[in-house]
Amino acid sequence: MSSSLRFRAAIVSVAIFLVFIGAWHLATRSTGSVAAMNPEYAKLMGLNATQGKSAMPGPLDVGAKLWEHIRQPFYDNGPNDKGLGIQLAYSIARVAIGYLLAVAVAIPLGFLIGMSPLLSKALDPFIQILKPISPLAWMPLALYTIKDSSLSAIFVIFICSVWPMLMNTAFGVSAVRKEWINVARTLEVGNVRRAFTVILPAAAPTILTGMRISIGIAWLVIVAAEMLVGGTGIGYFVWNEWNNLSITNVIIAIFVIGLVGMILDQILARFTRMVTFPE
């Protein structure tokens, strides 16, 4: 039953994909009239003008270009022209550093906030104000104070991934069932041991949910941050190709960004499943 459902779903997915590609292909076919112009003038004009080609690339153009990128993902032609693989590696490295810093700060702090009602109340106004600030709004301030563009990008990742983790950790810790803590107390378990053996496992699913939200946001933000700062990374790649008005490469970048985002999310989803427990 379930395998047949999966099979049928796959068929529908493939059908949707084919319809989408077909519609895209039809919509971007060259429709404009082929202009009659003298050959010398035609040589100076692009395909749009001479062959009435649509400015929007079709699926075949994108496929061919994608194949080119896949065949050579790690070439390096100087500071402004690197392969897609290298650009992705830069972005992932930045996200990883900023994100791990956020984990290192958010989880202990979230623990403290969750365990102490006093701290929770005291820090609440600050968190409430800082949480809704768009990460990119930090960028000019970061560039101005840190004075280093790649550190600024990492800082922006840090600042945007810290809040969901902090909130979720605090919530998860404070929502641990009182019975379990009371049992631990009855058994005279020390504070540290209680935190690690009772509260942490109990709050882990919520904490990991927070981490999963954060990684999603971090990946959203890195593209925008790199477009702003330039230099390296997938966001810079998009900006550079936009500068060249190469929609084909922009589409490829969008696809790759989606793919990597999905992979990052799936990794954390797997971790979440590992720590989830039946009550």
Add this chain to the structure above:
Amino acid sequence: MSTFDNPFDPNRRLSSFGCSCGRHATDAEHQAALQFQATPAESDEQRYEGVVASAVMRAMFPQDAARRAFLKSVGAATAVAAVSQFFPLKTATEVFAQGAPLEKKDLKVGFIPITCATPIIMAAPMGFYAKNGLNVEVIKTAGWAVIRDKTVNKEYDAAHMLSPMPLALTLGAGSNPVPYTMPAVENINGQAITLALKHKDKRNPKDWKGFKFAVPFDYSMHNYLLRYYLAEHGIDPDADVQIRSVPPPEMVANLRADNIDGFLGPDPMNQRAVYDNVGFIHILTKDIWEGHPCCAFAASKEFVTTMPNTYAALLKSIIDATAFAHKAENRKQIAEAISPANYINQPQIVLEQILTGTFADGLGNIVKQPNRLDFDPFPWQSFAIWIMTQMKRWGQIKGDVDYKAVAEQVYLATDTAKLMKEVGLTPPATTTKSFVVMGKTFDPAKPEDYLNSFKIRKAS
């Protein structure tokens, strides 16, 4: 008066209108006549000598008329001999060419991917930096504000900027006042007004009321030239049309989407609009102001003072590259060198049309304008004064402006002069010249009079 002219030619042109010898109505005719004269191939040595000699001649005869009279009366050969008597031209040239030990060899120079940055960019692939012992990485940057921040943060040792930017920064217009320096102009001419194809029949600016235009930055020559052009045709740029600040690649996209009616933008975007069949080139900015500056080469004051030798080598590379780019026969080769993704990232044919000046205008004509884009590095302080008159005209700066002082502080003709002295040169004594913008002569000594002569201006 170009830096690359023969300094001992009594007939060298003084104004940018007509031709240099005065016997032809236009420079093109003059060039055509010159074709029959053989010109010797210029070696680096000769070019350096030209730069040095030009500086010396300017210093000895600050007045154009006096210099002409002197050269005419004694002849060029005697003049060279006479000048060499007083000033060791050969030695100075050698000192200029060799330079002193470099404080730092690995440099980073930021640029925005537009053809204005040509000398800065091409100096990397074509080995001009390497020739002066420098290992320069040219780094593409996402926007003018980022260029500014990265230069301030010392991530870049020097950078490509818009020529009004250092002035705006120094004056504190649109930002906190930061003293900036500009030792060289990158390119002259090289912009255009591009209109959407649907306006093919509206070539008279008087019909442009209600149009939406784009320029790349508020503090840019593009903005001032567009406003000037509109105002000269009776269109108030603040009331009758809308002018927005839009990054260059988005100009073409917006034109395609029918979001704007036209733009005055940097190349390659004008030619790219033609190439993509969304617009046509209405007028080149060289027809508004022949020889106007556009982009610039800027370095932090600290870099200039703490690493004078590196700075000298860098500036020399730029002068070299600019001289190379100035020559028409090299332009095709340059287009090939800067078109890859690592540099400008544009189809080579687009860059070739801009650099050679033989281009499709988008209306079916092949236009030949060899001066469409040219290169001349001397930072004339009168350029700065003109820019400030326009800043004041459009309300970007208010109150009294000490035009001369700011121009001297920012357009490092004086600091470059200091540097030139360090390498054993006598710098030019004149740092200003007058020029003509749309038929109106600008006298750098009387900026306020010039400003008050405009009917259309923002009330301040």
